[in-house]
Structure formats: C-alpha cells, structure tokens
Amino acid sequence: MDVLILLGSFALLCALGVPVAYALGLAAICAALWVDIPLEAVMLKISDGTDDFALLAIPFFVLAGAIMAEGGMAARLINMARIFVGFIRGGLALVNIMASTLFGCISGSSVADTSAIGSVMIPQMVKAGFPRVFATNVTICGSVQALLIPPSHNAVIYSLAAGGTVSVAQLFLAGIFPGLLFGLCLIGLVLWTSHRRGYPKGEPVALKDVPKIITDALWGLVTVFIIMGGILSGVFTPTESAAVACVYAFLVTFLVYRDYKWRDLPHLVHRVVKTVAMVMMLIGFSVAFGYMMAIMQIPAKVTQFFLSISDNKYVFLLLVNILLLLLGTFMDLAPMLLICTPIFMPVIAKFGIDPVHFGMIMILNLGIGLITPPVGPTLFVGCAIGKVTMEQVSRELWPFYGAMCMALLLVTYVPAISLWLPSVMK
Numbered sequence: 001m002d003v004l005i006l007l008g009s010f011a012l013l014c015a016l017g018v019p020v021a022y023a024l025g026l027a028a029i030c031a032a033l034w035v036d037i038p039l040e041a042v043m044l045k046i047s048d049g050t051d052d053f054a055l056l057a058i059p060f061f062v063l064a065g066a067i068m069a070e071g072g073m074a075a076r077l078i079n080m081a082r083i084f085v086g087f088i089r090g091g092l093a094l095v096n097i098m099a100s101t102l103f104g105c106i107s108g109s110s111v112a113d114t115s116a117i118g119s120v121m122i123p124q125m126v127k128a129g130f131p132r133v134f135a136t137n138v139t140i141c142g143s144v145q146a147l148l149i150p151p152s153h154n155a156v157i158y159s160l161a162a163g164g165t166v167s168v169a170q171l172f173l174a175g176i177f178p179g180l181l182f183g184l185c186l187i188g189l190v191l192w193t194s195h196r197r198g199y200p201k202g203e204p205v206a207l208k209d210v211p212k213i214i215t216d217a218l219w220g221l222v223t224v225f226i227i228m229g230g231i232l233s234g235v236f237t238p239t240e241s242a243a244v245a246c247v248y249a250f251l252v253t254f255l256v257y258r259d260y261k262w263r264d265l266p267h268l269v270h271r272v273v274k275t276v277a278m279v280m281m282l283i284g285f286s287v288a289f290g291y292m293m294a295i296m297q298i299p300a301k302v303t304q305f306f307l308s309i310s311d312n313k314y315v316f317l318l319l320v321n322i323l324l325l326l327l328g329t330f331m332d333l334a335p336m337l338l339i340c341t342p343i344f345m346p347v348i349a350k351f352g353i354d355p356v357h358f359g360m361i362m363i364l365n366l367g368i369g370l371i372t373p374p375v376g377p378t379l380f381v382g383c384a385i386g387k388v389t390m391e392q393v394s395r396e397l398w399p400f401y402g403a404m405c406m407a408l409l410l411v412t413y414v415p416a417i418s419l420w421l422p423s424v425m426k
Contacts, residue, residue: 006030088202148178300346333367336366
C-alpha cells in the first residue's frame with residue numbers, strides 16, 4: 001500500500017496536468033503523511049538536493065551552450081561539415097547530422113541542437129529539393145547525439161541521481177563513442193535513403209574557402225578541449241571547467257564572432273535562469289521523492305521483481321530498454337533519470353553491470369523518448385521549426401527509429417563501446 005500511495009499519487013498528479021517537479025514534491029509529502037514521517041525531514045531533503053557544489057556545472061554548461069547557440073556557432077559548424085560530406089548524394093542531410101555532432105559538443109542539449117541547427121539546415125534542405133518532413137526528421141534525430149557527447153548536463157544529473165558514486169568525467173568519456181556510433185547509424189540510413197530516392201548532391205566547397213571556414217569553426221570547438229582537457233589533466237573539476245568554458249564562450253561570441261548583440265544578452269540570461277530554475281526545482285523535489293522510495297524499500301522490491309523474472313543480465317537489459325523506451329514517451333529525460341536511477345542502481349549491482357555503462361543506456365533510451373510522441377519536447381521544437389505537423393513527422397520516423405534502436409542495442413550489449421575510453425584514460 002505504501003508504494004501505491006507514493007507512485008499512485010505521482011501518476012495521478014501528472015495525469016491532472018501538474019508539472020512533473022511539483023508532482024514529485026507533492027507525492028513525497030503524501031507518502032510522508034501516510035507513513036507518519038515529519039514533513040521537516042522531507043523539506044530538509046529538498047534543501048539537501050540542491051545544496052551540492054557539483055550542481056553548479058549545470059547552469060554554466062547551459063549558459064555556455066546558449067551563448068554559442070545564438071552567437072553564430074551553428075552556422076560555422078554547418079559550413080565546416082560541408083567540407084567533408086556536402087558533396088555526397090544526400091550531402092545536406094549528412095551535413096545536418098555532422099553539424100549536430102559538432103554542435104552537441106557545445107550545447108549538450110537536443111532541444112538547443114534542434115533549434116540552432118534546424119533553423120539553418122531545414123530551409124536549406126527544402127530549397128535543395130529534400131522533402132520538408134525528411135529534413136525535419138534528420139534534424140531531430142541527429143540532435144539526440146548532444147545528450148551523449150560531452151559536455152552533457154544530463155551526465156551530471158545521472159551522477160547526482162546515482163548518489164555521486166559515478167564520476168562525471170568517466171561519464172563524459174563514456175558518451176563519446178556511443179554518440180559517434182549513433183551518428184554513424186543515422187548517416188548509414190541517410191545514405192541508403194538518398195540513393196534510393198535520388199536526393200540531390202551538394203556543391204563541393206571551394207578549396208580557397210576551406211582554411212577560413214575551419215578557422216572560424218575551431219574558435220568554438222576549443223570549448224570542448226577546454227572542458228575535456230581541463231578535466232582529464234586534473235587542472236579543473238567538471239564544475240570549474242564548465243565555468244571556464246562559459247567565460248570562453250562569452251569572449252568568442254562577443255569579441256571574435258560578433259554576431260550577437262549586447263542588448264540581447266539580458267534576454268538570453270533570463271531564459272537560461274528560467275531553465276536552470278526548473279532543473280534545480282526538479283532535482284530538489286526528486287531527492288525528496290527518492291528519500292521516500294528508500295524508506296518504502298522500493299529499490300529492493302524492484303530488484304526482487306527483476307530477479308524473479310530472470311537472473312540473466314541480458315534479459316534484464318532488454319526489459320529495461322523496453323521499459324525506458326515506453327516511459328520516455330510520456331516523461332522528459334531529466335525527471336526520468338532522477339526517478340529511475342535510484343531504483344535501478346541496486347538491480348545493476350546484483351547483475352554486475354557497470355554504472356557508467358548503464359548511464360549511457362539510460363540516457364540513450366530516454367533521448368529517443370524526446371523525439372517520440374505524445375510527449376517529445378525535441379519533436380515539438382523540430383515540428384515548429386520545420387513547419388510540419390507532428391502527425392506528418394511521426395508517420396515517417398520509423399526508419400529512423402530502426403537506425404536509433406540499432407545503435408541502442410549495440411551500446412547495450414557491447415559494453416566496451418562505452419567503457420573502453422574511460423578505462424584507457426584512467
């Protein structure tokens with residue numbers, strides 16, 4: 001009955017349209033009243049949830065990504081991608097995916113990726129002769145890479161949800177190859193589709209323009225080297241590297257690129273503050289929710305449930321993939337990470353699954369959920385930018401789901417894809 005009160009009240013509140021963060025907090029309060037725990041204990045957990053130095057990385061990463069997204073970085077990365085793949089049949093679609101890969105190294109957000117890359121690439125693809133729905137699907141699917149490739153603030157959230165036992169630096173390294181593999185699967189699908197449907201080739205970039213294009217793009221890509229280089233060399237913690245990257249992004253945008261107006265900066269900061277406030281509220285309430293789950297022994301009961309089905313870890317991983325893909329269609333990535341991670345941590349310990357590897361599985365699963373109806377924030381943004389309906393996009397997404405699920409299965413059942421680089425860089 002205890003479990004029903006906690007999870008049932010949360011589900012009911014979500015069904016009534018209460019924002020997820022508030023639903024988590026109110027469900028924790030309902031459960032505390034039911035089991036007669038002082039509400040002060042719940043309030044203290046909410047406070048403790050946001051009182052963590054590592055969480056400072058989130059606002060810095062979000063601000064750095066927002067500055068670079070609106071400061072002309074997206075267009076420069078698109079021009080750089082044209083050099084390598086723009087001349088191939090379906091080249092503009094490949095440019096879209098490669099630009100998403102590069103921009104993901106800066107934004108860490110699929111919504112920001114879709115907005116920045118899509119606003120430039122979708123009109124260009126349509127003008128070149130690509131169907132508008134296909135251009136939109138390429139954009140939204142390619143943006144999922146941003147969730148895996150560092151710096152991903154979702155990796156910071158997963159580390160927090162795991163109780164701080166998983167290194168953020170290890171998660172950053174673990175996301176590189178899964179993100180690249182995801183992009184390669186999409187590139188394979190695009191190449192096959194482009195040849196089958198006869199999509200147009202792009203124009204090769206003139207050799208005389210190549211040095212300037214690469215130089216312009218590298219100014220922004222240095223942000224990635226600052227973050228990863230600082231962390232791996234031990235010069236910065238992840239939080240400090242995020243702060244340094246934020247300062248660098250500011251300098252590049254306003255002193256080098258100069259595409260962004262100073263008068264627009266307050267509006268950008270306002271949007272970032274709103275985003276970060278929502279994330280912090282979500283984290284605080286989710287910690288209280290997790291506290292009540294621990295008191296009610298929900299993780300232990302879930303462990304027993306999965307072990308009663310099968311003691312084979314490969315069967316368990318298959319069930320987890322199915323469950324997360326389903327849940328991801330109804331809830332956003334961050335709350336699902338915060339809710340599910342504490343539940344699954346004892347289970348993966350029983351099966352001997354590396355928590356870094358499992359983090360990649362969770363983020364990729366829930367990332368696919370961001371472009372899956374009925375609740376897909378990235379899908380909504382892509383449809384708005386592409387000027388198509390969600391129904392039109394959903395009807396033609398199935399081949400893309402096939403490519404994405406191929407990447408998911410490889411990441412799930414070949415742990416070395418996620419764990420090789422962290423093991424080498426220890």
